[in-house]
Amino acid sequence: MILPVRQDRRDSLHKDVQNILMDTVPGSGRHSYSSLSDARTTIYELVQQALQEYSREMNDRAPVNNLPAEIFVDILSYTSFRDVVAASRVCQLWRTTINDTASLWAVMISSLLWAYERPGYEFLRRTKDVPFDLSLRIRRPDSVQILQEHLPHIKRLTLTLECDYDAPMHVIDELMYALRNPAPLLEELCILYQNSPGRRAFPTIPIDVFAGVSPRLHTVTAIGIRLPFHPYAAFSNVQRFIFRTPNRILGTDTTLSAIEMVQNIAGYRGLRHLAVLQEPQHPFQVGTADDEALVLALRDIGPQLDSTHCGTTEIY
Numbered sequence: 397m398i399l400p401v402r403q404d405r406r407d408s409l410h411k412d413v414q415n416i417l418m419d420t421v422p423g424s425g426r427h428s429y430s431s432l433s434d435a436r437t438t439i440y441e442l443v444q445q446a447l448q449e450y451s452r453e454m455n456d457r458a459p460v461n462n463l464p465a466e467i468f469v470d471i472l473s474y475t476s477f478r479d480v481v482a483a484s485r486v487c488q489l490w491r492t493t494i495n496d497t498a499s500l501w502a503v504m505i506s507s508l509l510w511a512y513e514r515p516g517y518e519f520l521r522r523t524k525d526v527p528f529d530l531s532l533r534i535r536r537p538d539s540v541q542i543l544q545e546h547l548p549h550i551k552r553l554t555l556t557l558e559c560d561y562d563a564p565m566h567v568i569d570e571l572m573y574a575l576r577n578p579a580p581l582l583e584e585l586c587i588l589y590q591n592s593p594g595r596r597a598f599p600t601i602p603i604d605v606f607a608g609v610s611p612r613l614h615t616v617t618a619i620g621i622r623l624p625f626h627p628y629a630a631f632s633n634v635q636r637f638i639f640r641t642p643n644r645i646l647g648t649d650t651t652l653s654a655i656e657m658v659q660n661i662a663g664y665r666g667l668r669h670l671a672v673l674q675e676p677q678h679p680f681q682v683g684t685a686d687d688e689a690l691v692l693a694l695r696d697i698g699p700q701l702d703s704t705h706c707g708t709t710e711i712y
Contacts, residue, residue, distance in 0.1 A: 413439055451487070461489055469497050477504045495522060502528035506552075520546060527551045527581050533558060534571050544574040552584040557599055568599050576602060578609035579630075585613060589620035606630040619673070626660035637661050640673035655693050662697040670697070671705040 460468070472480055472494065484494040494500060501522040506529035520542065529552040532539050543555075557568060589599050600622040606613075608629030616631060617638040631637075639657055654672055661667060672690070694704050 412442055465493055465497075468493060469500050473500055473503045477508055480504055498522060498524035498526040502526040505530065517542075523549065525549055530554070532556070534567060537567055537570060540567060540570045540574050543571070544577060547574070547577050547579050547582075549581060550579065551581055552586075553579075553582060554586040555588070557587065557589045572599065572602055575605050576607055579606040579613070580609055581612060582606065582610045583612045584615040584617075586617040587619070587621050588617075600624065601628070603628065623657065623660070627663045631664060633666050634664055635666055636669040637664070637667060638671040638673065655689050658690065658693040658697065662700075665700075667700070668702045670694070670701055670703075 472483060475483075480494060480500065484491045501519060505519065505523060508531075523546075527549050530543070530546065530550050531554040532543060533556045534540065534543075535558050543553075547553075555571070557571065587599075587601075599620075601618070603625035605628055610630040611633060613630060613634060615636040615638075616634050619640045621639075623639070639661075658670070658672060661670065672694070690706065694706060698704055
């Protein structure tokens with residue numbers, strides 16, 4: 397609904413413009429402007445001011461702006477990230493409400509998969525101390541800095557580690573160092589390592605991951621990651637563990653076998669669900685002694701689990 401401009405406001409603006417125009421006439425005795433250009437600038441500023449006042453009045457009377465802030469924010473939480481950013485540009489009231497609501501930005505950040513771009517620092521700062529989910533593709537140091545800064549407030553963390561010829565290896569080292577910080581709110585952790593041919597090093601989760609402080613962590617997914625230091629204090633409450641051992645590169649096996657992983661994971665007494673993902677093998681490799689030993693290892697810890705799974709999966 398478009399509100400009519402009040403008559404007194406129109407009359408006041410009309411009078412001000414008339415006075416300015418009269419001041420530009422040399423014979424009027426009120427000549428105070430050096431040129432019509434100066435008068436035009438002054439008139440433009442007056443009109444802009446009047447329009448802003450009118451816009452504020454319209455916003456104040458708009459039904460949507462009479463909604464409680466909690467309901468307004470709840471409605472926005474069902475929209476997309478782009479919609480929220482666009483809504484923040486509608487008016488000053490909306491902008492202030494949206495930008496100052498940390499819980500809304502936590503929902504927006506959690507709904508995004510930042511797999512191919514770095515989250516804007518400004519958007520992340522708006523979450524303040526509200527817990528949120530974060531997905532990061534680790535290729536550059538700035539992604540590690542984001543993780544290190546916000547790790548204490550992350551509930552679900554997905555890290556995709558890329559190690560190709562364009563991504564420096566020291567970034568992985570920086571990431572492992574960043575993971576030594578406490579994660580008191582973390583509930584789910586997923587780390588996926590994508591290795592290119594010719595790279596020998598595999599990421600190794602440090603023994604002091606999360607400084608041993610992640611009391612809410614109940615699910616761990618590790619694809620292509622070395623976990624040689626069991627038991628990890630940070631995993632003491634884990635109930636669900638999914639893993640796949642890394643590829644063998646250039647004929648050099650620098651990884652733990654699936655059997656060793658199963659035997660190590662068996663030490664977590666809270667574990668209830670275990671999934672061992674194996675890479676697709678050549679038909680002649682199926683049914684080897686290693687496969688039989690893995691089945692036996694799973695059978696040994698089976699009684700303490702609610703479910704076990706062992707099968708192949710496509711390489712990530």
